[in-house]
Amino acid sequence: MARIYHESDADLGVLKGKKVAVIGFGSQGRAQALCLHDSGLDVTVGVRKDGRSWHEAKKNGLKVDTVAGAVKGADVVMVLIPDEVQGEVYRTEIEPHLKEGAALDFAHGFAITFGVIVPPRTVDVIMMAPKAPGPMERKVFVDGFGVPALIAVQQDHTGKAKSIALALAKGIGATKAGVLETDFREEATSDLFGEQAVLCGGVTALINAGFQTLVSRGYQPEIAYFECLHEVKLIVDLIYQGGMMNMWRNVSNTAEFGGLVNRDQVINDESRAAMERMLDRICSGEFAKEWLADAGAGMPRMKAMERAEAESQIEKVGTEIRALFETKK
Numbered sequence: 001m002a003r004i005y006h007e008s009d010a011d012l013g014v015l016k017g018k019k020v021a022v023i024g025f026g027s028q029g030r031a032q033a034l035c036l037h038d039s040g041l042d043v044t045v046g047v048r049k050d051g052r053s054w055h056e057a058k059k060n061g062l063k064v065d066t067v068a069g070a071v072k073g074a075d076v077v078m079v080l081i082p083d084e085v086q087g088e089v090y091r092t093e094i095e096p097h098l099k100e101g102a103a104l105d106f107a108h109g110f111a112i113t114f115g116v117i118v119p120p121r122t123v124d125v126i127m128m129a130p131k132a133p134g135p136m137e138r139k140v141f142v143d144g145f146g147v148p149a150l151i152a153v154q155q156d157h158t159g160k161a162k163s164i165a166l167a168l169a170k171g172i173g174a175t176k177a178g179v180l181e182t183d184f185r186e187e188a189t190s191d192l193f194g195e196q197a198v199l200c201g202g203v204t205a206l207i208n209a210g211f212q213t214l215v216s217r218g219y220q221p222e223i224a225y226f227e228c229l230h231e232v233k234l235i236v237d238l239i240y241q242g243g244m245m246n247m248w249r250n251v252s253n254t255a256e257f258g259g260l261v262n263r264d265q266v267i268n269d270e271s272r273a274a275m276e277r278m279l280d281r282i283c284s285g286e287f288a289k290e291w292l293a294d295a296g297a298g299m300p301r302m303k304a305m306e307r308a309e310a311e312s313q314i315e316k317v318g319t320e321i322r323a324l325f326e327t328k329k
Helices: 027-038 052-059 067-071 083-097 134-142 161-171 184-199 201-216 221-230 232-250 253-265 269-284 286-296 300-310 313-323
Strands: 019-023 042-046 063-065 076-079 103-106 124-130 149-155 179-181
Touching (some): 019 067, 027 052, 063 067, 076 161, 083 286, 103 161, 124 184, 149 161, 184 269, 201 313, 232 253, 286 300
Parallel strands (some): 042 063, 103 124, 149 179
Antiparallel strands (some): 124 149
């Protein structure tokens, strides 16, 4: 079983008096910068000069500079910008100003695993990956706790790489919840697989397939929406709170028997074989090449798929259904 690090395993003092550059002020950038700042660290946010994020970071009481300016002299550089732009920003604005002995930190293993970024041998390369979206990470920290996180060390030039990763985790409150150690490749490939096969791709495909099955057989779209999408949150919340058995204990006996008897008709040997192929494409780097090619071309495929999703029947019905729950002023 993986070791879990807690408060006593991390020393925030490792980062005292050090300059921490947080590159990006999106979901993770904002949350991590604010949490580290509140933990007493010297944080500078690196973003495009006079852009929206520049003004937003200043409004939140943080020091702000250009990416290059933030990186200059920084002891820790946290790369918290989208995967698809990391390579270009690193080559043009980070690498030329990265000092020897600095720690280059990531919240996801994508860029390092698939060779988008190849750091020099003279720096530490670490990952501190909170397991929650930025807004939730920030809320839990403000409430006095923290979300779990993963840490990894790809390159330990100074001999202090793990202690820096743990200190960053402590700075956002993650050691209060628990920090697991992994490696860049395991994190990157498992994260991509989870998103594609289950959390984002698998769930939405399953919901839509169930919806379309009912509608094609003459059921009212509104009824199909409630049965196949609306109630998903209720079930997922039960699983999140106490595992699969918590969910089974809290649904009807009819639902439990029917679910257990029939679920293998949906997720079966054919489905699992498709998941194996999906994981193979991820591990080989084929997916990374496909995604970066689309991103580099302006995301034509992704935008086309987004438009199709937005125009689907389930989205239109959902908009109408959700309006019923809005509080009338």
